[in-house]
Amino acid sequence: MIISLFIILPLATVFINSIIGRFVNKFSDVFVNIVNFILVVLSFISLYQLNTYYNKIFVYQVGGWAIPYGISIVMDHLTVFMLIVVNIVAFLVGLYSISYMERYTEKWGFYSLFELMLAGMNGVIISGDLFNIFVFLEIASIASYALVAFGTERDELEAAFKYIVLSSISTGLILLAIALTYGYTSTLNLADIAKTIQSSDNLLVKIIIFLFILGFGIKAAVVPLHWWLPDAHPSAPAPISAMLSGVLIKTLGVYLIIRVIFNVFPLYPKLLTIILFLGILSMLVGVILALYQWDYKRLLAYHSISQVGYMLLGIGLGTPLGILGGIFHLLNHSIFKSLLFLTSGALEYNFATRDLRNYFYVSKTMRNTTFSATVGSLSIAGVPPFNGFWSKLLIIIACIESKNIFAGLVAIVVSILTLASFLKVLKYGFYKENNELMEYKSKPEILNKSEVPFLMRFSMITLAFLCIILGVLLYPEIREVFLSKAVEIIYQGGLYKEFILK
Amino acid sequence: MKFYPMIPYILCLILFFVGLYGLIVKKNLLKIIISFIIMDNALNLFFIVLGYKKDASFPVFLKNRMSSSISMVDPVPQALVLTSIVIGLSVTILMVAVALRIYEKYRTFDITEIKNLKG
Amino acid sequence: MKDNKHTGMTLIVKTVTRWTVLLIMLYGWYITFFGHLSPGGGFAGGVIVALSFIHIILxxxxxxxxxxxxxxxxxxxxxxxxxMFLTLAILGLAAGIFFKDFLGQGKVFSLFSGGIILPANIAIMIKVGFGMLSAFLCLILFSYQDKK
Incomplete structure (x- = not known):
């Protein structure tokens, strides 16, 4: 019952907002954020319900049709985990955009597209039907294309066109894989497919899995297919960059890769080795390309590629500890990467540039932004008390445990390079006090920059607070409720079909 | 497996790769859009061909053909293809709109001249 | 506004359009309303309705x-x-399940049968028809601004 509200509420918001928001000025600000808050509450309620009432998996058949015929909506611990991540980030980003989006026209259009993207992501997460996943994936993608092009300036349009072309190749490959799956199994229900395909010896099954990984890999910006991301993510308005880098590439990429290779198709070790290799490659290439960037948002976008590599590395290890590290890093990355993109938006709000060398006196005038950017940078670099440290530690321990010393070494090296890159950001972007500033003393309008509006600060501080405390999720009793069960769903992939088809 | 019944599938795949080739290689925005349309429709055709049965008719019950003995093609791919066409249509419209805007800013459709973003 | 006679295509085209456009739209409505009995449905009907508008524009x-x-x-x-489409789904939720068919099946092959398929088709027709029309309008108005 509750689970279907995750699609209904955002979609209804899209339609109502684009009728009323056109005429009433502040309507969309208030309405959309209330709905986002309700969605956050609902995702926690569904976690509570899943732990209390249902036995591991709850299946909801749309329209009351039985399993192979109707569309099923599935709620297990992995979906609830993803729902909580997506909706928390969406809520905070929505609050941030109230003030930030003032400089654009047609704010209601922005909010409608935002909610459409949220509906698409929630739909991808909760649906248990292959074609339904494809439809929601396309809804989220189309909304994100429009949002990348929202500024309609030169860079935005060029980035959006690149993004559309590459993304439509990806969705084409996914659709081809779905067609082949349907031809092979005559069903589209994920659990039913899992029941029909028992072994992976068949060549066709291997081709299908390859196509799925290729398609979702483009969405997740895995390295040989990554080059659209550093153009598309920085070009969007800052809240949308935060959504795209924070949750969209994970929902459409990493989550679906996990779902398809662990729960639907039979797992074979070579596949995990491929995922592991892709993860290592992404980590290295992403961080090396990020090192020499001066554009703050572009630097962050390259780091997204590198951090997605960490998740794939953890998942590709295939051990429970590795998977725990992988999905915990997914949660952490969505928190700190959206935080960092929001701080970049705050800087752009005041300075109207994205070049790190052009920011002055930030640590003096924008104390809250500086604080949250510092926390975010230290988290992404993996400095101890913050959340990024714990997930990276788990992944490295899991590497050593499964005798993958090389992968562990790469993870450590990439972490050090990330720290170097973010020390550069902090030094040049925030704590810059050198002689260059003297010449700007004569220009008071640069020194009179004040802090950004309250709602923007509120979102950033909340995310920074989450960065500090999220390590507590690894505390055994909390882990049992939240993370361990999601790991169980992934690690014992067969559970999924058994519980749905029982 | 005989080769002859595989021919429609292979033709669809060839069409798909023609579209993919154009999407990757072509330098003109409009040609890229047309390549996308070709790719999308090749996939739709592939889906339709998957549901084909020999000597079967369209999957609709009418007043004079209600008995279950009539052999019909698989209706599921057709429903899916309808959805897929709608998605392809909206992506195409968005692509055309973005291409028009690009033309307004850059005064060209050639992607080798549209490169502000680097690095 | 300029005189109608001097915009658009020639008199022959205008006259033929005047005679056929209502028939085209009627055909779209027929496809929509009988979508649950014969091939067709909301999407096809909506496209035809939008095409009748586009016909006038051309x-x-x-x-x-x-x-x-x-x-x-x-x-x-x-x-x-x-x-409207979402409301149908939510009304199903009120009857128990999301997208539940809360109208009965009715008599087979009569116009008002097939549960929520008919209202859903009408909702889709409105959505698709005006969606295509607004996309078309956006594109042509855009190129109009470009020429100035």
Whole structure:
């Protein structure tokens, strides 16, 4: 019952907002954020319900049709985990955009597209039907294309066109894989497919899995297919960059890769080795390309590629500890990467540039932004008390445990390079006090920059607070409720079909 | 497996790769859009061909053909293809709109001249 | 506004359009309303309805239609279609399950049968028809600004 509200509420918001928001000025600000808050509450309620009432998996058949015929909506611990991540980030980003989006026209259009993207992501997460996943994936993608092009300036349009072309190749490959799956199994229900395909010896099954990984890999910006991301993510308005880098590439990429290779198709070790290799490659290439960037948002976008590599590395290890590290890093990355993109938006709000060398006196005038950017940078670099440290530690321990010393070494090296890159950001972007500033003393309008509006600060501080405390999720009793069960769903992939088809 | 019944599938795949080739290689925005349309429709055709049965008719019950003995093609791919066409249509419209805007800013459709973003 | 006679295509095209356009729209409505009995449905019907509008735009020039239906209005009507479809789904939720068929099946092969398929088809027709129309209007109005 509750689970279907995750699609209904955002979609209804899209339609109502684009009728009323056109005429009433502040309507969309208030309405959309209330709905986002309700969605956050609902995702926690569904976690509570899943732990209390249902036995591991709850299946909801749309329209009351039985399993192979109707569309099923599935709620297990992995979906609830993803729902909580997506909706928390969406809520905070929505609050941030109230003030930030003032400089654009047609704010209601922005909010409608935002909610459409949220509906698409929630739909991808909760649906248990292959074609339904494809439809929601396309809804989220189309909304994100429009949002990348929202500024309609030169860079935005060029980035959006690149993004559309590459993304439509990806969705084409996914659709081809779905067609082949349907031809092979005559069903589209994920659990039913899992029941029909028992072994992976068949060549066709291997081709299908390859196509799925290729398609979702483009969405997740895995390295040989990554080059659209550093153009598309920085070009969007800052809240949308935060959504795209924070949750969209994970929902459409990493989550679906996990779902398809662990729960639907039979797992074979070579596949995990491929995922592991892709993860290592992404980590290295992403961080090396990020090192020499001066554009703050572009630097962050390259780091997204590198951090997605960490998740794939953890998942590709295939051990429970590795998977725990992988999905915990997914949660952490969505928190700190959206935080960092929001701080970049705050800087752009005041300075109207994205070049790190052009920011002055930030640590003096924008104390809250500086604080949250510092926390975010230290988290992404993996400095101890913050959340990024714990997930990276788990992944490295899991590497050593499964005798993958090389992968562990790469993870450590990439972490050090990330720290170097973010020390550069902090030094040049925030704590810059050198002689260059003297010449700007004569220009008071640069020194009179004040802090950004309250709602923007509120979102950033909340995310920074989450960065500090999220390590507590690894505390055994909390882990049992939240993370361990999601790991169980992934690690014992067969559970999924058994519980749905029982 | 005989080769002859595989021919429609292979033709669809060839069409798909023609579209993919154009999407990757072509330098003109409009040609890229047309390549996308070709790719999308090749996939739709592939889906339709998957549901084909020999000597079967369209999957609709009418007043004079209600008995279950009539052999019909698989209706599921057709429903899916309808959805897929709608998605392809909206992506195409968005692509055309973005291409028009690009033309307004850059005064060209050639992607080798549209490169502000680097690095 | 300029004189209608001098915008758009020739008199022959305008006259033929005047005679056929209502028939085209009627055909779209037929496809929609009998979508649960014969091949067709909301999407096909909506496309035909949108094509009848586009037909007028092509024959009479863009100013003629753009004055009567602005892209704003088309957008609002499109959204109304989406909202209607969602309302049907939510009414099903009120009857127990999301998208549940709360109307009975009715008598087979009569017009009012097949549960929520008929209202869903109408909602889709509005959504698709005005969606395509507003997309078309956006594109032609855009190129119009470009020429100035």
């Amino acid at each position: 024959a009479y020039g863009k100013d003629f239609v753009a004055e009567k239906i602005s892209e704003h209005l088309a957008g609002i009507l499109e959204t109304t279609g989406g909202l």
